[in-house]
Amino acid sequence: MNSCLAKFEASRNGYDEAIFLDEHGSVSEGTGENIFLVYRDKLITPPLSSSILDGITRDTVLRIASNLGVTWHESSVSRGELYRADEVFFTGTAAGVTPIVEIDGRTVGNGEEGRYTRMIREEYDNLTRGRKVYQEDWLTWVKADGAQPVSGA
Numbered sequence: 217m218n219s220c221l222a223k224f225e226a227s228r229n230g231y232d233e234a235i236f237l238d239e240h241g242s243v244s245e246g247t248g249e250n251i252f253l254v255y256r257d258k259l260i261t262p263p264l265s266s267s268i269l270d271g272i273t274r275d276t277v278l279r280i281a282s283n284l285g286v287t288w289h290e291s292s293v294s295r296g297e298l299y300r301a302d303e304v305f306f307t308g309t310a311a312g313v314t315p316i317v318e319i320d321g322r323t324v325g326n327g328e329e330g331r332y333t334r335m336i337r338e339e340y341d342n343l344t345r346g347r348k349v350y351q352e353d354w355l356t357w358v359k360a361d362g363a364q365p366v367s368g369a
Contacts (some may be wrong), residue, residue, distance in 0.1 A: 219247035233306070235298070235319070237269045241294040249306035249314070250274040253298060256331045259288035266292065273307040273340075280339045286332060303330030305337070312344070313337035 222234035226247075235251060238244040245251055245268045252261045259281050264270055281288045298304065302325045304316040313336055315329035329337070342348040 221301060228300045233316075236267075237295070238262075241295070242266055243295065243298050244268050246306050246308075249308035249311045250277075251293075251316075252305050253279065253293060253301035254303035254330060255297065255301050255310070257287070257332075259286050259332060260291050260293060260297075261288070262293055263290035269298065271308060273309055273312070276343070277307050277313065277336055277340065280336055280343070284339065286336070291325075302323070303333045305333045313340045 218236075222236065226232065226234040233246050233249075236244045239367060242262065243251060244262055244266045250261065250271045250273065250316055252259060254260070261274065261278070262268055266276075278288060296317060299322050304319065304324050306314045306316060313333065315333045315337070316328070317324050317327050339348070
């Protein structure tokens with residue numbers, strides 16, 4: 217319900233999405249997405265202790281960042297740090313990797329998708345569209361032995 221109300225409030229005020237703060241006033245997540253920011257060539261995302269969803273896409277993006285040699289860490293993020301970020305993006309099953317170019321009427325970076333966001337988004341898109349496979353442990357093999365055919369009516 218909170219997500220629906222926040223999304224409605226954001227839309228009513230001319231924004232596409234809302235960003236939640238945790239009980240300490242630190243940035244936590246969007247209404248259905250995890251949030252990342254890039255500051256001085258470092259990728260930062262709020263820790264799981266910030267009342268956020270332990271998202272599969274979040275985990276995938278952290279693995280992609282590591283594989284690309286991007287330095288990342290989990291850290292509490294203040295609203296001011298969010299405003300000063302060079303890049304900000306959302307991740308989620310529906311969102312994929314989505315750049316954020318404005319927050320509270322303030323331009324993020326140069327107002328366009330940033331270098332790190334683009335690099336991570338392109339790699340994520342390659343993985344989710346089957347154009348690239350990173351590691352076999354990302355795959356779950358399903359054995360067909362013993363499967364029964366479904367009869368139609």
